[in-house]
Amino acid sequence: SEVSIKEPITYKKGKRKVLLVDCGVNGTVSIDGVEYNVEGIGHHEHSWSTGVLKYTIKGWDWCHMTLDNGWNVYYSNYYLTRQITPTKTVNFNPLATVIITTDNGNTFTKLEDVSIDITKSDKLFLLLKIPVVTNVTAEAKLLTQFLLKTYDVQINMNIDTENTYEHTWKLPSYVGMKIGRNTVTGKISWSDEDGVHNVDVKGIGTIWNMRH
Numbered sequence: 001s002e003v004s005i006k007e008p009i010t011y012k013k014g015k016r017k018v019l020l021v022d023c024g025v026n027g028t029v030s031i032d033g034v035e036y037n038v039e040g041i042g043h044h045e046h047s048w049s050t051g052v053l054k055y056t057i058k059g060w061d062w063c064h065m066t067l068d069n070g071w072n073v074y075y076s077n078y079y080l081t082r083q084i085t086p087t088k089t090v091n092f093n094p095l096a097t098v099i100i101t102t103d104n105g106n107t108f109t110k111l112e113d114v115s116i117d118i119t120k121s122d123k124l125f126l127l128l129k130i131p132v133v134t135n136v137t138a139e140a141k142l143l144t145q146f147l148l149k150t151y152d153v154q155i156n157m158n159i160d161t162e163n164t165y166e167h168t169w170k171l172p173s174y175v176g177m178k179i180g181r182n183t184v185t186g187k188i189s190w191s192d193e194d195g196v197h198n199v200d201v202k203g204i205g206t207i208w209n210m211r212h
Contacts, residue, residue: 024039024040025038025039025040026038026039026040056080057078057079057080057212058079058080058081058082058083058211058212059078059079059082059083059209059210059211059212060076060077060078060079060208060209060210061075061076061077061131061134061207061208061209062075062076062207062208062209063075063076063159063182063205063206063207063208064205064206064207065157065159065182065184065203065204065205066203066204066205067184067201067202067203068202068203069199070102071100071101071102071199072100072101072102073098073099073100073101073155073157073184073201073203073205074097074098074099074101075096075097075098075099075136075157075159076096076097077093077095077096077097077114077116078095078096079095079211080095082127082211082212083129083211084127084129085129086118086120086121086123086129087118087119087120087121088116088117088118089115089116089117089118090115090116091115093114093115093116096112096114096116096138097110097111097112097114098110098111098114098136098138098155099111100155100188109148109153110145111138111139111140111141111145111153111154111155112138112140112141112144112145113138113139113140113141113142113145114136114137114138115136115137115138116134116135116136117134117135117136117137118131118133118134119133119134119135120132120133122166122178124166124168124176124178124211125168125170125174125176126174127174128168128174128175128176128211129176129211130166130176130177130178130209130211131161131209132160132161132162132178133158133159133160133161134158134159135156135157135158135159136155136156136157136159137154137155137156137157138154138155139152139153139154139155140153151190151191151192152189152190152191153188153189153190154188154189154190155186155187155188155189155201156186156187156201157184157185157186157187157201158184158185158186159182159183159184159207160182160183160184161178161180161181161182161207161209162180162181162182162183163180163181164178164179164180164181164207165178165179165180166178166179173212174212175210175211175212176210176211177208177209177210177211178207178208178209179206179207179208179209180206180207181204181205181206181207182204182205182206182207183203183204183205184201184202184203184204184205185201185202186200186201187199187200187201188201
């Protein structure tokens with residue numbers, strides 16, 4: 001198989017530096033002696049932070065979605081407390097970010113005011129619960145993104161996790177992971193001198209959830 005890497009996208013979130021890399025993948029897969037040609041898209045994500053912050057994180061949700069119109073949406077959230085309830089609505093998420101890129105990454109929009117509604121989770125072990133259905137709403141943050149706020153950029157999307165691999169590390173750590181494919185539906189809207197614009201959100205992507 002071959003992997004082609006595009007120019008990476010980097011940004012800062014608090015004291016963390018985050019790198020987003022899109023990649024194209026093509027090659028062959030052999031199943032029961034039959035060889036198939038495959039081609040698709042993916043992403044590589046990495047972040048750097050101080051050791052103190054790293055050890056305070058109790059879980060995260062990372063998601064990269066490619067829409068039918070060619071746009072890309074990245075969603076990430078970090079948790080500083082253990083997440084033990086199967087459903088949860090949180091309107092204040094200071095470590096959450098939604099990024100929208102168009103034109104092969106030439107247009108970059110970061111939204112920092114993120115509301116998250118986890119409506120369904122899978123129980124991996126005891127108190128380890130991983131979300132499988134999540135609604136995310138994001139817009140510009142008034143205090144730090146006041147210029148972007150004037151365009152009233154908003155995204156509302158439903159993320160459904162499917163076809164995943166899961167693993168649990170029990171004693172002594174009790175860590176759960178689910179990684180795989182997801183689908184996304186919803187809407188992006190904004191306003192400018194030409195009026196109000198609405199774009200349907202529909203696509204597929206990859207998702208990685210961790211819980212400690």
